[in-house]
Amino acid sequence: MGKKKKVDEKKAEKKRVLLRVEGKRVTRHECGTCGELDRALMWCEMRKKQVTLEMDACKHYKESVQDAKVKAFNERKAAVEHRNKSESPEVKNEATPDVKKIFEEDKSAKLKTQVELKIERIREIEKQSEETMGLLRHATIEDISNPCYIEMDAYIDMVRMGVAYGAVIVGEGGIGKTWRVVKHLEGVDYAYTDSYTTPQALYIWLWKNRDKEVVVVDDCAGFLDNMKVLAMLKGGLWNVGENKTRIINYMTTKPMQDSEGNYVPQSFILGARMIILTNRLNTKNSHINAVLSRVNSCIVEIPYEELMSILEQVAQRDYADLTKKERIEVYEYLVDNTSESTESLNIRTLIKCFQQRVYSKLIKQPDRWKELAKLSILKKNPSLVLVEQLIKDPSFKNEKERINAFEVRSGRSKSTYFRMKEQLQAKVKRGQGA
Numbered sequence: 001m002g003k004k005k006k007v008d009e010k011k012a013e014k015k016r017v018l019l020r021v022e023g024k025r026v027t028r029h030e031c032g033t034c035g036e037l038d039r040a041l042m043w044c045e046m047r048k049k050q051v052t053l054e055m056d057a058c059k060h061y062k063e064s065v066q067d068a069k070v071k072a073f074n075e076r077k078a079a080v081e082h083r084n085k086s087e088s089p090e091v092k093n094e095a096t097p098d099v100k101k102i103f104e105e106d107k108s109a110k111l112k113t114q115v116e117l118k119i120e121r122i123r124e125i126e127k128q129s130e131e132t133m134g135l136l137r138h139a140t141i142e143d144i145s146n147p148c149y150i151e152m153d154a155y156i157d158m159v160r161m162g163v164a165y166g167a168v169i170v171g172e173g174g175i176g177k178t179w180r181v182v183k184h185l186e187g188v189d190y191a192y193t194d195s196y197t198t199p200q201a202l203y204i205w206l207w208k209n210r211d212k213e214v215v216v217v218d219d220c221a222g223f224l225d226n227m228k229v230l231a232m233l234k235g236g237l238w239n240v241g242e243n244k245t246r247i248i249n250y251m252t253t254k255p256m257q258d259s260e261g262n263y264v265p266q267s268f269i270l271g272a273r274m275i276i277l278t279n280r281l282n283t284k285n286s287h288i289n290a291v292l293s294r295v296n297s298c299i300v301e302i303p304y305e306e307l308m309s310i311l312e313q314v315a316q317r318d319y320a321d322l323t324k325k326e327r328i329e330v331y332e333y334l335v336d337n338t339s340e341s342t343e344s345l346n347i348r349t350l351i352k353c354f355q356q357r358v359y360s361k362l363i364k365q366p367d368r369w370k371e372l373a374k375l376s377i378l379k380k381n382p383s384l385v386l387v388e389q390l391i392k393d394p395s396f397k398n399e400k401e402r403i404n405a406f407e408v409r410s411g412r413s414k415s416t417y418f419r420m421k422e423q424l425q426a427k428v429k430r431g432q433g434a
Helices: 002-013 059-085 089-094 097-137 147-160 177-184 199-208 227-236 286-292 304-316 324-337 347-362 368-376 382-392 399-410 414-433
Strands: 014-021 024-031 037-044 049-052 166-171 190-193 214-218 247-249 267-269 273-278 296-300
Touching (some): 147 273, 147 304, 177 214, 177 273, 199 227, 227 273, 227 286, 324 368, 382 399, 382 414
Parallel strands (some): 190 214
């Protein structure tokens, strides 16, 4: 009964007046207070509903508009609180139509803000990356002298001075390739990367750094196994035409964009020279050979005796929390407990032993580092060790006796013996050649 009375009062407040305007039926509401028209609705045949006409409103209507703004503000505030609690479709569907509309508008505004924030974060991360690279550029690196590095150093210098467009350096990990490149590029504007995701990502990285003096690509997994990457390298490492321009192309069906949404062209002129460092190289691949034919390349092989000489020089350098005497002791331990048969012996092996020595000092167990070194670092190939022992054993009169002993002790075949022997002889030859 109370609801019906309230409805009757609303009806009494306004009086409906039906008029004809330009042949169309119009419903107007007359203000029950002052008698002026407060709004006008015109019937639209196409929409099958009434649409609002522009007109002057009375003061009562203006007051109602103000009230509506306050109401809209409150609804918007409620919508924001509703959204903060949950943005799931179920919760959104429970909202009123007005709240839904506000919800969608705020969501669009939020998305725009997220895009802007994303770009800001990307720029901040790129700035941090540049600062990290700055640390690499300004790092104090003491040079290590060894004849094994002569060819490598010459090719790096040729790229640095602009004599050559590129160089490919191949060698096992931990022999100092990266640090020697950084040392030789002091004072040069260069870009460095040791990560690789897709050919397109590499293309965009090269495009961004096209005006650097040198770009360095270091030990990226699968980098030289991808045909698209090899195609880019062919264009980037050899000039075309009288202008000697090096052009890199990457054709895609969709326009490429960088991390900030900037469009990247499908071809550009590479002004930077390139140094590629890798642990291995498949020279049976004709496309890799085509890349190698465009640049100077070398394989850095360090025989055992020369490696020991390099490790001795490293041990002379300062290392945090270790005295010179302690560093030399670690080096001498490696000399006494390694040989040509030791697997993955390199500069990093010495650094790991330094770390273990520091740890032993902290836990006050001075000899613990030796146990850790034997367990985790100084691993040897059992077959290689056995062949090495058999060759050095004077009790065997001939090769046949050594092969028989190898088969009995290892349970492996004659071919394995010769393969291990060949590896040992190769290391000895490299040492004699050096």
